Amino acid sequence: MSGENAGNEFFRLTVNGIDHDVRDAWVGESLLYVLRERLGLPGTKGACEQGECGSCTVLMDGEAVCACLVMAASAVDSEIVTVEGLSTDGEPTDVQNTFVAAGGVQCGFCTPGLIVAVHHLLDRTPNPTDLEIREAISGNICRCTGYGRIFEAVRLARDARLAGG
Amino acid sequence: MTVINARSVDEALTALRDHPRARLLQGGTDLMVEVNLQRTSVQDVIALRQVSELRRWHVDEQSRAVRIGAGVPYAELERNPLALHLPALAQAARTVGSPQIRAAGSLGGNLGTCSPAGDGLPVLSAMDAVVHLRSATDSRDVSIHDFMLGVKRSARRPDELIVAVTLPLLDGFQGYAKVGTRNAMVISVASACLIHDASEGSIRLAYGAVAPTVVRARNAERWLAANAPLRGRPVFDRALASEFGRRAAEECAPIDDHRSTARYRRHAVAVLAERLLLQASGYGASREHTT
Numbered sequence: 001m002s003g004e005n006a007g008n009e010f011f012r013l014t015v016n017g018i019d020h021d022v023r024d025a026w027v028g029e030s031l032l033y034v035l036r037e038r039l040g041l042p043g044t045k046g047a048c049e050q051g052e053c054g055s056c057t058v059l060m061d062g063e064a065v066c067a068c069l070v071m072a073a074s075a076v077d078s079e080i081v082t083v084e085g086l087s088t089d090g091e092p093t094d095v096q097n098t099f100v101a102a103g104g105v106q107c108g109f110c111t112p113g114l115i116v117a118v119h120h121l122l123d124r125t126p127n128p129t130d131l132e133i134r135e136a137i138s139g140n141i142c143r144c145t146g147y148g149r150i151f152e153a154v155r156l157a158r159d160a161r162l163a164g165g
Numbered sequence: 166m167t168v169i170n171a172r173s174v175d176e177a178l179t180a181l182r183d184h185p186r187a188r189l190l191q192g193g194t195d196l197m198v199e200v201n202l203q204r205t206s207v208q209d210v211i212a213l214r215q216v217s218e219l220r221r222w223h224v225d226e227q228s229r230a231v232r233i234g235a236g237v238p239y240a241e242l243e244r245n246p247l248a249l250h251l252p253a254l255a256q257a258a259r260t261v262g263s264p265q266i267r268a269a270g271s272l273g274g275n276l277g278t279c280s281p282a283g284d285g286l287p288v289l290s291a292m293d294a295v296v297h298l299r300s301a302t303d304s305r306d307v308s309i310h311d312f313m314l315g316v317k318r319s320a321r322r323p324d325e326l327i328v329a330v331t332l333p334l335l336d337g338f339q340g341y342a343k344v345g346t347r348n349a350m351v352i353s354v355a356s357a358c359l360i361h362d363a364s365e366g367s368i369r370l371a372y373g374a375v376a377p378t379v380v381r382a383r384n385a386e387r388w389l390a391a392n393a394p395l396r397g398r399p400v401f402d403r404a405l406a407s408e409f410g411r412r413a414a415e416e417c418a419p420i421d422d423h424r425s426t427a428r429y430r431r432h433a434v435a436v437l438a439e440r441l442l443l444q445a446s447g448y449g450a451s452r453e454h455t456t
Binding site: 028049138 | 167168170190192193194196197198200201202206207208209210212214215240262263264265266268269348349350
């Protein structure tokens with residue numbers, strides 16, 4: 001195509017606590033694309049690119065949002081946290097561990113988005129009901145598990161946190 | 166050819182005056198889908214997510230109205246305290262997409278896109294909302310009924326920004342119902358909002374996704390007013406509710422598309438109108454009559 005969209009955009013994003021300069025993004029480029037292709041953070045997955053599957057869920061200023069629906073150049077001055085930024089010590093988080101323990105991961109494509117959504121839930125609502133768990137992950141589509149083991153993983157993480165684990 | 170991050174309404178309006186072809190970006194749930202699927206090659210974009218003025222709302226007890234900034238996300242509309250003031254709007258907000266979408270989407274976006282399936286629009290119509298528009302040079306208030314012109318066409322001029330919506334504080338039942346293929350992440354096949362104004366003595370019904378814009382069932386509303394007392398706590402029997410639904414369905418103009426058929430949509434409107442009227446029956450008194 002012509003250079004119509006080649007805006008040579010330059011902007012700075014704060015991702016997982018680190019400032020990144022983004023160069024040469026085209027006008028309208030999504031945060032999802034920038035994270036994966038320009039910043040080397042492929043943990044955030046891309047599938048539907050229309051906000052329906054939740055596999056690109058990230059935290060932006062503490063809210064769980066679809067990175068595919070965020071125009072990257074508009075995300076300046078926001079705190080962005082991806083699945084890579086949830087763990088502070090390089091070890092899996094409590095939620096990642098319960099997903100493994102409960103067998104909540106099959107093909108794994110939806111997992112990073114679910115992990116982010118579940119962290120968001122448990123940080124906001126420490127003792128969610130089953131209905132609140134279902135609601136919190138209603139925007140994350142999994143085609144393998146049938147969700148049963150995912151719900152179990154969330155309950156395990158909830159109970160462990162409540163027990164002070 | 167750039168993305169302008171407006172920090173205030175004034176900054177956004179100046180940018181809009183200087184870039185008349187710019188697209189406005191609030192939550193991104195419509196525009197970014199266009200961009201990602203490359204139906205749109207964007208030139209200039211004015212991003213509004215950092216305009217905090219658009220994210221505020223307040224209740225004016227004196228004028229008995231709630232003014233909601235165009236950028237207040239559905240996630241806030243669905244919760245208390247706003248949900249206590251505007252229960253139908255809260256119900257509509259809860260049916261929007263997913264938590265991720267509701268953290269981003271807003272009434273301003275719903276109005277700006279002006280899709281007949283916009284989940285918030287039947288509520289605005291049934292409540293006779295007023296849309297507040299501003300440009301760099303002037304401002305105006307437009308009734309929701311004059312704002313929606315057609316499928317994705319509104320009365321907003323290219324130099325105007327939707328800054329807020331005002332809805333009345335009413336006593337009486339408020340309900341919203343939506344038909345879709347599943348519970349979460351669904352675009353409406355048909356939707357309806359019923360508002361009872363107990364002090365004025367009126368019932369208003371608006372429906373979505375069954376005509377080029379969200380529309381009111383004016384004939385059904387008039388028929389009901391002529392056939393039932395509507396002040397205070399009216400009680401409606403099933404036969405009356407069923408006839409109300411039948412008449413409401415006559416007033417829509419649905420089409421066949423990939424989401425449903427015109428026939429099913431017309432049937433759905435009748436059922437939704439009937440159910441909402443039965444929910445409104447005796448509201449505030451005992452709840453035993455509801456189904």
